[in-house]
Each structure stands twice: as C-alpha cells, then as structure tokens.
Amino acid sequence: MNPEIKCWNCSNTFKKFSFFCSECNIIQKPLDLDSFKLFNLNYGFSINLKKLEYEYYALQKMLHPDKFINSTEKELLYAQIHSSNLNNAYNTLVNPVSRSNELLKCKGEKNKESETFNDLEVLNEVLDLQEVAENINCQKEKDNLINELNQTIEEDVEKLNNYFIEEQLLNAKKLTVKISYLEKLQKDIKNNVTFTN
C-alpha cells in the first residue's frame, strides 16, 4: 500500500506521487522513487522509448528550474531536484543494461556489480570475442565485428525481454552482465582501445 502523500502547501492528500498538487497546483516535494515510478511506468522491461522521450521533455519543460526563478527558495530547490532526478531516471531507462539493472533492483534481485562474476559460459564467450577484437588489423574486420556485436546485443536484448516476461530473473541477471560486457567491448573497439596490444 502506498502511504498517503500530503501537499506541503494546501494539505490536500493524494495516493500517488505527482509533481504538482491537483488542488493548489504547487510543485511537490521530491520523493526517493525508482526510475519506473518517477515516470509512472509499470515494472516491465519493454517500454515505449518514443513515448518516454516525449514524457521526459514534457516534464522537464514544466519542472525546469528556470521556471521557478521567481518562486520561493523551497520551490526552486524542489524543481532542481526533480529535474536532476528526471535526467537520471531517463538515462537509466533509455539504456537496456541500466534499465534491466534498475528493474532487477525493483524486483529485489539486484545485480551486485562489485562481486566477482563467474559464469563460465558467458565469460568464455566474452573472452573469445575479446580475442577476435585483439587481432583486428583492418577497417573491414573492425566493421564486421561491430556489426556482429550489434546483432548479438539486439538478439540478447530481445531474449532479456522474454526472461522478464517469464519472470526468469536469475537468467535475466546473467544476460544483463553479458550485454554490459558486449557494450563495453563494442565501445572499446570503436575507440580503438583494443588496437593497442
């Protein structure tokens, strides 16, 4: 059950968080919400990114601190916090890896990033790809590998979506780590980091 939220200005109460009071229209106190709740989304991996982007811009337009320049200090501060929270939440939701990690956290299966990962199947696959990347010596090979990684990531994100639909959270966790490795590798290849060997 959501506890009731009370407007700090007019004491109107509401059940669900809202950026503005429905009675007095005053900006509300920021709450510590996860990225899904902040955007009023259900806990699911599949989200409509176009709609999210639209929503993000619409909210930022209403909550931009510049709009509160003539308001009280308190309202300006609230706007600054909301605005920063929205940026963070939007960035979290846009990327599949961070979205998945956020969702796993909300579902109580947080990926502990500081812990050593030891799934041999995933690590061997990543190691093989890293070795391929290491031996790249022309642009064509580089392009091919980037394309291959793109395709693998795309397929894995699709698979990840299914894991969430079927609530296979442990598999989702593992696959998220794998995708994060692939994204990192792809970035390294693009930045030519792997050529330095």
Add this chain to the structure above:
Amino acid sequence: MAYSKELIDHYEKPRNVGSLDKDSEKVGTGLVGAPACGDVMKLQIKVDDKGIIEDAKFKTFGCGSAIASSSLITEWVKGKNINEANQIKNTEIAKHLALPPVKIHCSVLAEDAIKAAVNDYKKKNRINE
C-alpha cells in the same frame, strides 16, 4: 592520483602473459570477471606431481590495475604449493601495488582467479579439500 612504480612496471611489462593447454590434466584454469568495469581475467596454473605450481600464465582484458594484479599473482604463485597459492590474499596484492581504493576490486579479482584455477585443477585430479 599517481600509480605506484610497481604497478606501472607490471602494467608496462606484464609477466607470464599467455595460455596453457586447458585440456591438460596438469593445468587448472580460472576464469572470472568484474562486470562493473568490464574486466575478464583468465589465469592458468601448471602443477607438478608434488602439487607445486611450475608455471602460470594469464590473459586479462581490463584496466591497468587488473593487468598488474594478475601479472603479480602469476609471479607469486610460481614455485608455491597449490594450497599455499590458495592462501594469497587480495590485500597483499593491493598493498604491494599500492592500489587506490577504487581499484581494490581488481586485486579481489586476481585472488578469485587463482582460487578458481586451483579449484579447477583439484576437480580435474579429484583432489578433495
């Protein structure tokens, strides 16, 4: 923030880079990763009949601290008994290389890698703890 001389030395001239035959009965392989920084560390040991590590090789994709940690640990385990090698603590690696706090997990990874390699060797040769 400056890195220590030891760390830079191991990073620039990593010791024991390479692979051993992972299918050999005498070879134990440890493969571990740190998702947070995208590191993958493969560490292999070749063990003689008396349980002494006669050779060690590593291959690490990751940051300088991860490379230096794995390079150092391969040097340390050579000539050691597998059980001794299993006792190496990440804090010793971190201290030797003067790893900054944000890089401590790289030494943890090296400790976990050697443990995994010893474990793999023991499993292959049916040696119980």
